[in-house]
Amino acid sequence: MAITKKRKLAEAKIDSTKNYTLDEASKLVKEINCTKFDSSVDLHIRLGVDPRKADQAIRGTVTLPHGTGKTKSVLVLCTPDKEAEAKAAGADYVGLDEFIAKIDGGWTDIDVIVATPSVMPKIGRLGKVLGPRNLMPNPKTGTVTNDVGAAVTEVKGGKIAFKVDKVGIIHASIGRVSFTPQKLKENGQELINTILKLKPSSSKGAYVKTVSMASTMSPGISIDTRSVQN
Secondary structure, three states: OOOOHHHHHHHHOOOOOOOEOHHHHHHHHHHOOOOOOOOEEEEEEEEOOOOOOHHHOOEEEEEOOOOOOOOOOEEEEOOHHHHHHHHHHOOOEEEOHHHHHHHHOOOOOOOEEEEOHHHHHHHHHHHHHHHHHOOOOOHHHOOEOOOHHHHHHHHHOOEEEEEOOOOOEEEEEEEEOOOOHHHHHHHHHHHHHHHHHOOOOOOOOOOEEEEEEEEOOOOOEEEOHHHHHO
């Protein structure tokens, strides 16, 4: 596959032999962006864990100080007594049976689903549709709760969920290239701090092996792991 002129220019600005600090990477990622739209900025963190072991399948949530720059659409699946609370908090869709039927038919045009514990038995059969898209409500990510108003407010305010993939890497968006370097740095550090707190006692050796930052379609910037753990 041919490398575009913009890609070559972007790669020329990165020293492939250097591990940058998070602060340096947050500035550089803006310089090497080659898209005309407001690209997402992501962190890719490779951990020294075995995701096949239950206690090392790292997952969690974090509220980024400056949000992600993306307005997330939220569906709340609940009983009628919770609908007013969900709508007041800013949920985009609220209901139960009609949305279960839509999802069963393949509709997944939402970013996050929040559900009350009482309706989870009805939602369980949607796992084949929601699971692969990381949309299944889960108590560990705060999306199965009776406090639906707070859950919606947190998601709209910049709360994101993350989990390690099959090869031990966490991929998460920490903002947009339109963000200031300081905001990208603070969002990135908050994510890393949260992941550090989740280190399992059974994990041996280096917990954070590599960290890289990249915007949509840009080359990755290698980050010094020591700089983000101190």
